[in-house]
Amino acid sequence: MVSAQALLDGSTLDDSTVIARSLEQPELFAVVFDRHADEMFRYAARRLGAEPAEDVVAEVFLVAFRHRGRYDRTRPDARPWLYGITTNVASQHRRAERRRIDVMARIGADRPGSFDDRSVERVTAQQLQPRLARALSTLSSRERDLLLLVAWTDLSYEDVAEALRIPTGTVRSRLHRVRVKLRRTLGAIDPFTLETQHG
Amino acid sequence: MDDEIQPFADGRPAAPPYPAEAREAARDRLLAEAAGRRRTRFRFGSGSGRPGGRFGVPRLGWQAAGAFGVTVAVVGGVVLALPSRPAPVAVPGAIATASPQATAADSVAVAPPVDGAELHPRAGQFLLVESETMYTAETMGKTERARYLYRTKRQIWQAADGNAGGLLRIEGLPPKQIPGWPLPQEAQQWESGEWHEISGHCPGQSDDFRTDYVHLSTLPADEAGMREHLYTGSPTKNPADDAAFTAVGDLVRENYLPRAQRQALFEAAKTIPGVEVAERVKDSAGREGIALGRNERGTLTQLIFDPETYMFLGERGTVVDAKAAEAPAGTVLALTAQLKVSVVDELPKVSGAGKDGSCDMRQQEPTPPPDSPDQNGDGALPTPTPTRTRTPQSTDGDTGRPTAPPPRPEPLTNGDAGVTTWAVPSD
Numbered sequence: 001m002v003s004a005q006a007l008l009d010g011s012t013l014d015d016s017t018v019i020a021r022s023l024e025q026p027e028l029f030a031v032v033f034d035r036h037a038d039e040m041f042r043y044a045a046r047r048l049g050a051e052p053a054e055d056v057v058a059e060v061f062l063v064a065f066r067h068r069g070r071y072d073r074t075r076p077d078a079r080p081w082l083y084g085i086t087t088n089v090a091s092q093h094r095r096a097e098r099r100r101i102d103v104m105a106r107i108g109a110d111r112p113g114s115f116d117d118r119s120v121e122r123v124t125a126q127q128l129q130p131r132l133a134r135a136l137s138t139l140s141s142r143e144r145d146l147l148l149l150v151a152w153t154d155l156s157y158e159d160v161a162e163a164l165r166i167p168t169g170t171v172r173s174r175l176h177r178v179r180v181k182l183r184r185t186l187g188a189i190d191p192f193t194l195e196t197q198h199g
Numbered sequence: 200m201d202d203e204i205q206p207f208a209d210g211r212p213a214a215p216p217y218p219a220e221a222r223e224a225a226r227d228r229l230l231a232e233a234a235g236r237r238r239t240r241f242r243f244g245s246g247s248g249r250p251g252g253r254f255g256v257p258r259l260g261w262q263a264a265g266a267f268g269v270t271v272a273v274v275g276g277v278v279l280a281l282p283s284r285p286a287p288v289a290v291p292g293a294i295a296t297a298s299p300q301a302t303a304a305d306s307v308a309v310a311p312p313v314d315g316a317e318l319h320p321r322a323g324q325f326l327l328v329e330s331e332t333m334y335t336a337e338t339m340g341k342t343e344r345a346r347y348l349y350r351t352k353r354q355i356w357q358a359a360d361g362n363a364g365g366l367l368r369i370e371g372l373p374p375k376q377i378p379g380w381p382l383p384q385e386a387q388q389w390e391s392g393e394w395h396e397i398s399g400h401c402p403g404q405s406d407d408f409r410t411d412y413v414h415l416s417t418l419p420a421d422e423a424g425m426r427e428h429l430y431t432g433s434p435t436k437n438p439a440d441d442a443a444f445t446a447v448g449d450l451v452r453e454n455y456l457p458r459a460q461r462q463a464l465f466e467a468a469k470t471i472p473g474v475e476v477a478e479r480v481k482d483s484a485g486r487e488g489i490a491l492g493r494n495e496r497g498t499l500t501q502l503i504f505d506p507e508t509y510m511f512l513g514e515r516g517t518v519v520d521a522k523a524a525e526a527p528a529g530t531v532l533a534l535t536a537q538l539k540v541s542v543v544d545e546l547p548k549v550s551g552a553g554k555d556g557s558c559d560m561r562q563q564e565p566t567p568p569p570d571s572p573d574q575n576g577d578g579a580l581p582t583p584t585p586t587r588t589r590t591p592q593s594t595d596g597d598t599g600r601p602t603a604p605p606p607r608p609e610p611l612t613n614g615d616a617g618v619t620t621w622a623v624p625s626d
Contacts (some may be wrong), residue, residue: 026233032228040215041222049214052340057217058225062232136207151207177205182203 015078019071027063037061039079040086046152049100051094059089075162080155084163087145094141104133132176135176135185150175236408317458320359320412320542327543328453329354330513331483332535333375336386345383346525348375348532355453356546361400361411366546369393378527394552410454418450420459426467440472444493447471451511455540465491468502477501482513484536490515491575497523498532513537 015032022028040060044053063085064078071081085168090097104127128136136144149160150171157175234569299350320326329352336349356365371389376382400409409415417423429443450456456464468491469476480490482503492501497520503512516533518524526532 005451022233029233030226030230033229037222037225039216041217045214046212046215050218054218054221054225058221058228061225061229064230065229127212131204132207132210147204147207175455178584179203186203186206 014076016071016073017078019068019078022065026065029061029068032064032082036079036082037135040082043083043148043153044086044090047090047148048093052090053097056086056089056093060086063089064131077159079153080159080162083149083153083159084165086148087163091141091145097144098137100136101128101133104128105130105137119140131186135182138185139178139179140184143174143181146174147172147178147182179197210265231624246325267450291364296438314514318455318540318542320455322362323415323544324359324361325356325365325543325546326359326412326455327356327539327541328455328537329539330453330535330537333483333518333531334531334535335532336374345386346377346380347382347386348377349386349389350374353453355397355456356543357397358399358409359411359542360413364399365397366394366552367397367548368547369395375398377532378530380526394549396552406575410450412457414453415450415454415456415460418455418456418460418463422461422463422466425460425463429464429467429471441495443471443495444468444474444495444500447491448500448514451502452514453537459511461511465509475499480515482515482536483534484513484538486536488512494519497521500533511537 015035018028018031022032037057041053041057044056044060045055053154060082064082067085071078127133136147139147142158145164146160149155149163150157155163159167161171164171165183166174216402220436249260265450284362318326331352333348333350333352336347352370352372354366354368356367358365370392374382374386374389400411400414416462419428426443428444430439450464466525468474477490477492479487480492480501480503481487486503486505488503489506490501490503492499494500495516497518498520499517500514503514503516504510505512513536514533515531515535518528518530518532521528524530524532
């Protein structure tokens, strides 16, 4: 066998090429890990917290590796594919995510407007604002998957569609429903909350 | 993105750093998986499904005439396997080398080219191997893992000398269920046909990757020599016997070897520890042959050969350990038949074939690792080292360490450096 470096000699190779080559040279898949593991970790950690995210990412790349034969080689960027797998794997941690969201939502509810700035920062740095967490908790898991891919990653609607394996039109229509739901929750809460609002 | 969604984007939580130990552990797991599943694994075990180019997961298929009563015609030194049906030798667009009025030399249903009817493709010609395959596919559904048997018809054209690119045609066939595993939705989407270009031998690439006729003709024609060949190509982390058996399958699958090499390969394969010989094993076309089988992760993987000609007929994977294979004992998880091998002068004319970028990677100028501007770690790709690892010419005396750019066996795990260096040691 040829050593990997003989096969892979530049970062200019797109993911698709690397993945195709990894069918013959499985170890090359490490390149995909090296390129995207951090990003997948960040996404998983934002949703689930750091600890579950560690398990998720490890699992994501094993799953991706096992399914690399099905990778759509017309896609040079593997991130939509990986985000899709991350979403799937993360869904096995739904209960943990739910708990996390509830906790984040409660923090605000328990101490409305009474915390000092420093604790706010500490609380919110790695967490979602309580009002957003509450809004998030009103969504179905499928809607949450969609919303967070759109909001927390730089994927285009087309990429999100690919990640979730749904048509782009479906992304738009589902997103519309999500907006309606959010408008209801966020709109209702807003005027009465003292929480700071970003953006 | 405005309106109701914007606050979520703006309020995106900060992400904690990916702990280095966790990252390294995840990477190690991946590489262990990669090492453990080298090749065989993606044929039998895991995913696959949609083969892209020559990397198509299951490279199945194979040669052999016979299945449907193929005859072998000899014309002007070129032997063509001709189906007994009125079907043309090659698909439209391809031009058969000889007119089909040749002398029918053989019609043994089981045996493709027999003595005296060997194929002798010339440089510039193509070998066309047609096969039908069934392998296990694994998919991730919305939440559940699914497994099923996907089936295809494959035609692969490879340049006899490996210099020119070739083509691969894959057509879907109806899938089958694995006991205990419901057919996932995606299994129903089998009705498609694809064309893929396959690259020829890439300049500068090790011969170890070559599967063209000219190269295969240079392999040892005796058992001992062939056995050594099977073992010298062993990749790092796999047990050597596993790798040797895998190499046997890789050599025969969708390739055509001269008779001497076929026989040597068969005899050598028999000597691999763990290999069991079984008589009268059927391929997916119902042809019986002698099988060399080995237990691979709970599945008995059998390579079936014609006992007279040593032509590869097909392969069969049967569950022997229900737990390891995640299916009841006796379940057939792989079944193929290499139906026909023929020589053609030209590739069929097709448009829209998927590209094979294999050689592109090699032709690109090495790029120095970028300075990973962010945490994505885009960088740190290995530097090019066209090391031919199979036969280490230059080794550093007793350490056996290659003196040239230092590919080392362990490389699989040096994740912290972010550098991926895999050398496959020679022994």
